[in-house]
Amino acid sequence: xxxxxxxxxxxxxxxxxxxxxxxxxxxxxxxxxxxxxxxxxxxxxxxxxxxxxxxxxxxxxxxxxxxxxxxxxxxxxxxxxxxxxxxxxxxxxxxxxxxxxxxxxxxxxxxxxxxxxxxxxxxxxxxxxxxxxxxxxxxxxxxxxxxxxxxxxxxxxxxxxxxxxxxxxxxxxxxxxxxxxxxxxxxxxxxxxxxxxxxxxxxxxxxxxxxxxxxxxxxxxxxxxxxxxxxxxxxxxxxxxxxxxxxxxxxxxxxxxxxxxxxxxxxxxxxxxxxxxxxxxxxxxxxxxxxxxxxxxxxxxxxxxxxxxxxxxxxxxxxxxxxxxxxxxxxxxxxxxxxxxxxxxxxxxxxxxxxxxxxxxxxxxxxxxxxxxxxxxxxxxxxxxxxxxxxxxxxxxxxxxxxxxxxxxxxxxxxxxxxxxxxxxxxxxxxxxxxxxxxxxxxxxxxxxxxxxxxxxxxxxxxxxxxxxxxxxxxxxxxxxxxxx
Amino acid sequence: xxxxxxxxxxxxxxxxxxxxxxxxxxxxxxxxxxxxxxxxxxxxxxxxxxxxxxxxxxxxxxxxxxxxxxxxxxxxxxxxxxxxxxxxxxxxxxxxxxxxxxxxxxxxxxxxxxxxxxxxxxxxxxxxxxxxxxxxxxxxxxxxxxxxxxxxxxxxxxxxxxxxxxxxxxxxxxxxxxxxxxxxxxxxxxxxxxxxxxxxxxxxxxxxxxxxxxxxxxxxxxxxxxxxxxxxxxxxxxxxxxxxxxxxxxxxxxxxxxxxxxxxxxxxxxxxxxxxxxxxxxxxxxxxxxxxxxxxxxxxxxxxxxxxxxxxxxxxxxxxxxxxxxxxxxxxxxxxxxxxxxxxxxxxxxxxxxxxxxxxxxxxxxxxxxxxxxxxxxxxxxxxxxxxxxxxxxxxxxxxxxxxxxxxxxxxxxxxxxxxxxxxxxxxxxxxxxxxxxxxxxxxxxxxxxxxxxxxxxxxxxxxxxxxxxxxxxxxxxxxxxxxx
Numbered sequence: 001x002x003x004x005x006x007x008x009x010x011x012x013x014x015x016x017x018x019x020x021x022x023x024x025x026x027x028x029x030x031x032x033x034x035x036x037x038x039x040x041x042x043x044x045x046x047x048x049x050x051x052x053x054x055x056x057x058x059x060x061x062x063x064x065x066x067x068x069x070x071x072x073x074x075x076x077x078x079x080x081x082x083x084x085x086x087x088x089x090x091x092x093x094x095x096x097x098x099x100x101x102x103x104x105x106x107x108x109x110x111x112x113x114x115x116x117x118x119x120x121x122x123x124x125x126x127x128x129x130x131x132x133x134x135x136x137x138x139x140x141x142x143x144x145x146x147x148x149x150x151x152x153x154x155x156x157x158x159x160x161x162x163x164x165x166x167x168x169x170x171x172x173x174x175x176x177x178x179x180x181x182x183x184x185x186x187x188x189x190x191x192x193x194x195x196x197x198x199x200x201x202x203x204x205x206x207x208x209x210x211x212x213x214x215x216x217x218x219x220x221x222x223x224x225x226x227x228x229x230x231x232x233x234x235x236x237x238x239x240x241x242x243x244x245x246x247x248x249x250x251x252x253x254x255x256x257x258x259x260x261x262x263x264x265x266x267x268x269x270x271x272x273x274x275x276x277x278x279x280x281x282x283x284x285x286x287x288x289x290x291x292x293x294x295x296x297x298x299x300x301x302x303x304x305x306x307x308x309x310x311x312x313x314x315x316x317x318x319x320x321x322x323x324x325x326x327x328x329x330x331x332x333x334x335x336x337x338x339x340x341x342x343x344x345x346x347x348x349x350x351x352x353x354x355x356x357x358x359x360x361x362x363x364x365x366x367x368x369x370x371x372x373x374x375x376x377x378x379x380x381x382x383x384x385x386x387x388x389x390x391x392x393x394x395x396x397x398x399x400x401x402x403x404x405x406x407x408x409x410x411x412x413x414x415x416x417x418x419x420x421x422x423x424x425x426x427x428x429x430x431x432x433x434x435x436x437x438x439x440x441x442x443x444x445x446x447x448x449x450x451x452x453x454x455x456x457x458x459x460x461x462x463x464x465x466x467x468x469x470x471x472x473x474x475x476x477x478x479x480x481x482x483x484x485x
Numbered sequence: 486x487x488x489x490x491x492x493x494x495x496x497x498x499x500x501x502x503x504x505x506x507x508x509x510x511x512x513x514x515x516x517x518x519x520x521x522x523x524x525x526x527x528x529x530x531x532x533x534x535x536x537x538x539x540x541x542x543x544x545x546x547x548x549x550x551x552x553x554x555x556x557x558x559x560x561x562x563x564x565x566x567x568x569x570x571x572x573x574x575x576x577x578x579x580x581x582x583x584x585x586x587x588x589x590x591x592x593x594x595x596x597x598x599x600x601x602x603x604x605x606x607x608x609x610x611x612x613x614x615x616x617x618x619x620x621x622x623x624x625x626x627x628x629x630x631x632x633x634x635x636x637x638x639x640x641x642x643x644x645x646x647x648x649x650x651x652x653x654x655x656x657x658x659x660x661x662x663x664x665x666x667x668x669x670x671x672x673x674x675x676x677x678x679x680x681x682x683x684x685x686x687x688x689x690x691x692x693x694x695x696x697x698x699x700x701x702x703x704x705x706x707x708x709x710x711x712x713x714x715x716x717x718x719x720x721x722x723x724x725x726x727x728x729x730x731x732x733x734x735x736x737x738x739x740x741x742x743x744x745x746x747x748x749x750x751x752x753x754x755x756x757x758x759x760x761x762x763x764x765x766x767x768x769x770x771x772x773x774x775x776x777x778x779x780x781x782x783x784x785x786x787x788x789x790x791x792x793x794x795x796x797x798x799x800x801x802x803x804x805x806x807x808x809x810x811x812x813x814x815x816x817x818x819x820x821x822x823x824x825x826x827x828x829x830x831x832x833x834x835x836x837x838x839x840x841x842x843x844x845x846x847x848x849x850x851x852x853x854x855x856x857x858x859x860x861x862x863x864x865x866x867x868x869x870x871x872x873x874x875x876x877x878x879x880x881x882x883x884x885x886x887x888x889x890x891x892x893x894x895x896x897x898x899x900x901x902x903x904x905x906x907x908x909x910x911x912x913x914x915x916x917x918x919x920x921x922x923x924x925x926x927x928x929x930x931x932x933x934x935x936x937x938x939x940x941x942x943x944x945x946x947x948x949x950x951x952x953x954x955x956x957x958x959x960x961x962x963x964x965x966x967x968x969x970x
Contacts, residue, residue: 030600032561033554033591034582038604041549041619048550064526065533069518070555070593070624070640071577076517089584092556094593096578097519098628106518108555108579108593115515119523128815134526139555139624143583155555330613 006342008276013220014425018149020270023342024279027149035147035154039263042279042343043150045287046266047157051137053189053284054159054261057181063133063161068115070139071106076114080239083113086206090142092154108141113207113232113258116162117240124164124254126245131174132164140262150267151224151485158262164254166244168233171255175229178259179212182227190265191282191395192216192272193402194226195431195480197455202443205258209233215454215480217402218271221422221429223454223484226268229259267485272398273367279344280367282394283387290316290383291324291340295333295352308356308376312349315380321387323349341366346390347383365390406431408462408478412469415481416449422483433478435466442470446481454480491827493761498705499910503634505755508827509764512634520632520639524748527764527828528635530772531751532642536622538674538769539644539746542666548618548646553600555624556591561599565724568598571691575627577639593626598692598717598743601647602725609739611730612651616659620646625747635752636709636970643747649739651729653718656740660714663744664697667712675750676767676880677701677757678887679711680916680965682940687928690743694718700939700965702887703756706907706914708939708969711753714744752970757883758852764829765852767879768872775801775868776809776825780818780837793841793861797834800865806872808834826851831875832868850875891916893947893963897954900966901934907968918963920951927955931966939965 006023007015021027026043030036039047055065071094077084087110094106109115116134124132137159147153161178165171179196186194194214204211208230216226236242237253246252273280283289294309296302306327313323326336333350340348350362361379363372367390374382409415409432422429436442436453446452460477468475491508492500506512511528515521524532540550556579562569572595579591594600601619609617622644632638646663650656664681671679679699689696693715701709721727722738731737758765768774779794781787791812798808811821818835825833835847846864848857852875859867894900894917907914921927921938931937945962953960 030554030604032558032603033556033600036554036556038554039552041551044550044552047552065529066526067524067529067532067642069515069521069523070626071518071521073517091584092579092582092591094577095580096590097576098630099574099576105581106577115518118517119515141555145583157552 004277006276006278009219009427012425013427014148016276017271020274020279021149024270024274025343026266026270026279029149033154035144037149037153039157042287043266046269046281046285047263049285049287050185050189050265051159053185054181055137057185058135058159058161061177061181063135063163065136066134067136067138068112068119070109072109072112072115074105074107076118077107079114079117080207080235082235083207087111087142090144092141092143109138110140110142111258111260112136112138112160112162113236114240117236117242120164120242120254120256121240124242124244127166127247130164130166130244130254131170134163135159135161148267148485150263150270152264156262156264158260161257161259163257164237164242165256166246166252166254168255171257172231174257175212175231175259178257179214179227179229182214182229182259182261186214186216186226186265187395189282189284190269190272191284191391191398192226192268193395193399195455195457196459197457197480199228199455200438200443200453200479202440203453205230207232207235209235213455216268216272217405217429217431217482218268218485219401220271220424220427221405221431221482222424223429223431223480223482224264224268224271225454225484226265227259227261230257232256232258273394274344275367278342280394281344281346283346283391286344286346288324288343288345289321289387290347290349291326291345292349292351293326293333293336293340295350301353304356305351305353309351312351312361312376312379316383319380319384321383347386349379367394402431405429406433408432409434410469412445415446415451415469419449419451419481419483424485429483432481433462434469434481435475435477436479436481437468437471437473437475439471442468445470451481451483454482454484489762491761491763494704494912497910498912501761502756505759505764506634509755509759510828511751511755511764514634518639520629522634522638524642527772528751531754531766531770532748534770534772535670535674535750536644538670539666542670543620543644543646546662546666548620548648550621551619552621552623553597553604555594557594557597557600559590559592561603562592564599564602565692565720567720568692572596572627575629577626577628594623595625595627596743596745597621597623597645597647598721599725602721602727605649605727605739605741606725609649609727609729612732615649615651615729615739616655617649619648620644633752633970635748635755637749641747641749643745645743645745648742649722649727650741651731651737651739653740656742657716659742660697660716660744663742664699664712664714667699667714667744667746671699671701671711671750672880674767674769675754675757676769676876676883677711677753678880678884680940680942681944682942682965684713684940685923685928685938685964687925688938690715692717692720694720697943698940701753701757702890702914702916703753703970704886705756705909705912706890706916706967707909707912708914708916708965708967709749709753709756710939710969711750712744712746715742717741717743758879759829760852763827765879766829766831768831768876771829771831773809773828773830774806774872775832775834776811776830777834777836778811778818778821778825780835786838789841790836790838794836797836797846797861797864801868804865804869806868832871834864852879887916890914891918893917894919895954897930900931900936900954904934904936904966904968909970914968917966918947919954919966920960920962921964921966922953922956922958922960924956927953930955936966936968939967939969
C-alpha cells in the first residue's frame with residue numbers, strides 16, 4: 001500500500017489539518033493574495049449546505065436578506081470609538097479608484113455595523129418600523145497576521161445579521177434566539193457539540209455591550225469560537241443617530257444586535273470529525289452522501305455491474321438519497337475508494353461481478369470503516385438508516401471527547417500547568433473549568449500562558465459560586481478556559 | 486384617490502424606473518459610496534430566485550461552484566494586453582492594508598479571468614484534467630461614471646463561469662451552451678424575450694476572441710445586454726501559461742471560456758414588465774406569488790374573515806402555492822393593496838364579510854388589474870392556472886413589443902433618423918435591423934449618434950446577405966442596431 005499523503009494527527013495536528021483540507025478538495029492557499037484561500041468544489045459545496053440550513057432558519061425567524069456595499073467610507077468606522085479601535089489595525093483600504101486618488105478613502109468592510117447604522121437612521125422613524133430584522137451573505141476582509149485555511153483568512157465568507165429593536169429586552173431575546181439557531185446548526189447538522197456562553201468584557205466584539213458565542217472543542221483540545229451574537233445596546237444607535245418615536249411619543253435610540261457565522265465553521269467541521277485517512281463529513285452536511293464504485297475487468301462484467309449499479313441507484317434514489325455512480329474510465333477501483341475517502345463521503349458502495357451474481361452489495365461507512373455485505377433488496381432501506389446512525393455516532397463521539405477533555409481547576413497554577421504544553425501542532429488541549437472574574441486583569445493573567453476565557457457558560461453544569469482564582473473575589477460560576485484558534 | 490408616487494412612463498421613463506425600484510422595495514442608492522446601491526428585501530429575494538434557477542442549470546450542465554479571492558495582484562491584470570486596457574480605467578485599488586502601504590497594490594476584481602488563470606496553471610497538467618468547469622457567485626467592482634440602480638452600479642453581484650477545454654470546438658460548444666442557459670432563464674423564468682447573437686469585435690469583452698450575448702428590449706425601446714458568454718480562445722492560456730499535455734503527448738495551451746450574468750438582470754426584469762402603478766413581477770420570479778388581504782371592521786367580522794382566510798390559504802398551499810395573509814393591524818385594506826401592488830405581487834386575493842357569507846373570494850391579477858369573483862372551493866385550482874396564464878401573457882406582451890418595435894433600415898441615414906431622438910427618458914427606441922460589416926469603422930459611425938450594434942444574431946430571421954450600409958461591402962445578414970443601457 002502506498003504511504004498516505006496525509007500527516008497523522010499524532011505527529012503534527014496542524015500539518016494533518018492542512019493535508020485534510022488539501023486532499024479533501026476543500027480549499028488551497030492563494031499564496032499570491034496575503035492570507036487568502038481558494039475555496040474548492042468540495043469545500044464550497046459544504047458551504048452551500050450550511051448556507052441553506054442557516055438561511056432557512058433565519059427566514060423562519062422573520063429575517064429578510066439584503067445586500068449593503070462592500071466599501072465603507074473610512075470616516076464611518078470612526079463614529080463608534082471602540083469599534084474603530086478594534087478594527088483599524090486590520091483594514092484594507094481603497095485609496096485609488098477610476099484612475100484617481102480618492103478624496104475620502106474607502107475601507108473594505110471588516111463587518112457592516114457602521115454602513116448599516118447609516119441606513120437604519122434613514123429607514124427607522126417610529127416604533128412601527130421596528131423590529132427591523134435583516135441579514136446579508138457577504139465577503140469580509142480583515143488583514144490578519146497569522147492565517148490558516150477556513151479558521152482565519154484575510155478574506156472570508158459569512159453572514160451577518162443586523163437587527164434593530166424598540167427595547168433592550170427584545171434585542172436580548174433576539175441575541176439569544178440567534179445563538180440558539182447557531183447551536184442548533186452546529187449540533188444537529190454539523191454534529192459538533194458547542195457550549196453557549198457569554199464572552200468576558202475583554203473578549204467581546206468591539207462596540208458591543210455584550211457578546212455571546214458558541215465554542216466547540218477540536219480534536220486537539222483547542223477551542224474554536226464558531227459563532228457570535230452581539231448585544232450592541234444603543235452604541236451604534238447613538239453613533240449613527242438612529243432614533244425612533246416610541247409608542248409613548250418619546251424619542252429614543254434603537255437597540256441593536258448583530259450576529260455572524262463564517263466559513264470558519266468548515267474548519268471546525270473538519271477538525272471535529274476527520275481522521276488520519278482524511279476528511280470525514282457528517283451525512284447532513286455531505287454534498288454527496290453515497291458513491292457506488294463499480295468493480296469489473298472484462299467488458300461483459302462491466303455491462304452487468306453497471307446495469308445493477310443503475311438499478312440500485314434508482315432504488316436508493318426513491319428513498320430520497322442520491323447515489324453517485326463513479327463510472328470514470330481510467331482510475332482503478334482502489335484509486336476511486338481513496339478519492340472518495342479523502343473527500344469525506346459518508347457511505348461508499350462496492351459492487352463487483354461476484355456481488356452481482358449473489359445479489360449482494362458491500363456498504364462501507366467512512367467514519368468506522370466498517371463493511372457490511374447486504375442483499376441488494378435491502379440497500380435502499382439500509383442507506384438512510386446508516387446515514388442517520390453515522391450522524392448520531394459522530395455527534396456522540398465529539399460530545400464524549402468534549403466531556404473527557406474538560407477538567408476542573410481551582411487555582412491559576414493548576415490552569416497554567418494543564419495548558420502549559422498545549423499547541424495546535426501537539427494537541428493535548430483541555431477545557432479548564434475554573435472560577436474567574438469577568439475582569440480584564442484576569443484575562444490578562446491567562447494571556448501570560450496564551451490561554452483565554454472562551455466563555456462564561458449560560459448554563460452552569462458544575463458547582464455554582466466560588467472564588468476567583470486570580471482576584472479571590474466571589475463569582476457565580478466556573479468559566480471555560482482554553483487555548484484556542 | 487391620492488396621487489401616485491410613481492412618475493408615469495410617458496412623462497419620464499428614467500424617473501419612472503427609479504420610482505418603481507424605490508417603491509417596489511427593490512433597492513435604493515447608497516449615495517455615500519459612489520455609484521453603489523443597497524439591495525433591499527424584495528430585490529434580494531428576486532435575486533435569490535434567479536440564483537436558484539441559474540445555479541440549478543449550471544450544476545445540471547456539470548459545473549461546480551468555487552470561490553476565488555476578491556483581491557487580485559495588480560500585475561496580474563497586465564498579463565493580457567487587451568484585458569488590462571479594457572479594465573484599467575475602472576479599477577478600485579487597495580494600496581494600504583493592515584496599517585501598512587502595500588508593496589504591490591491589489592485591485593478589487595472587475596472580473597476574475599486573471600486570478601483564475603493563475604490557478605488553472607497550477608491545476609491543469611493533462612487532457613485528463615479537462616474540461617474544468619467552474620463557476621463562482623461573487624461581488625465585482627467597476628468604477629463607472631454614470632450609474633443606475635441594477636443596470637450599472639460600481640459594485641454589483643454576479644456569477645462568473647470559467648472553464649478550460651482541450652479544443653476550441655469543445656470550448657465553443659460550452660460558450661453556446663451557457664448562452665442557451667441564459668436565454669432559457671431570461672425567456673422562460675423572467676418572461677423576457679432575448680435575441681442571441683455575437684458582439685462585433687469593437688464591442689467584445691477585453692481579452693476575448695469572440696463574445697456572445699443575449700439582448701433584450703426594454704419598454705422604452707432601449708436595448709439591455711443581459712448576459713454574455715465569451716470564447717477566450719487561448720489568450721488567457723498564453724498569458725498565464727496554462728499548458729496541458731494532449732492525448733497525443735504534445736503540449737498545448739488550454740482553450741477557455743467565461744460567461745456571466747449579474748444583478749443587472751433585475752433591471753431588465755423591471756423595465757420589461759412594470760407599469761405606471763409600480764413593479765410587476767412574472768410569477769416564476771416573484772418571491773411572494775399571492776397575498777390575501779382580509780377586509781373587516783368589527784371584531785366578529787375579523788374572526789370570521791381570518792378563519793376563512795387561513796382555511797383558503799391552507800387549501801391553496803396544498804396545491805404548492807403559498808398564500809401570504811396580510812393580517813397587519815394598522816394599515817387599511819386599501820393601503821395594503823397599494824403596498825403589494827407596488828411590490829409586484831402577481832395575485833392579490835380580497836376577502837371581506839360579504840365574500841365569507843357568499844363563500845366567495847376576489848382574485849386580482851397584478852398585470853391586467855382584472856378582478857375575478859370565485860367560489861372559495863375553486864380558488865385552490867384557479868391560482869396555479871392564473872399564475873401560469875400571467876407568466877405566458879407577460880412573455881407574449883414583451884415578445885409582441887419587441888416585434889412591433891423592430892424595424893428594417895437600408896441606409897445609415899435611415900438608421901440615424903429612426904434613432905435620432907431616442908433617449909432613456911423619452912423612449913421611442915427601436916431595434917433597427919440593417920446590413921453592417923463587423924468592422925470598428927462601422928461601430929464608430931454608429932457612435933456618432935450614440936447607437937451601437939447590439940449583436941449579429943445567431944439566427945437570421947430576415948433577408949440574408951446584403952451590402953454594408955457604411956462600407957458597401959457584402960455581409961451575410963442584418964445586425965441589431967439600437968440605443969442601449
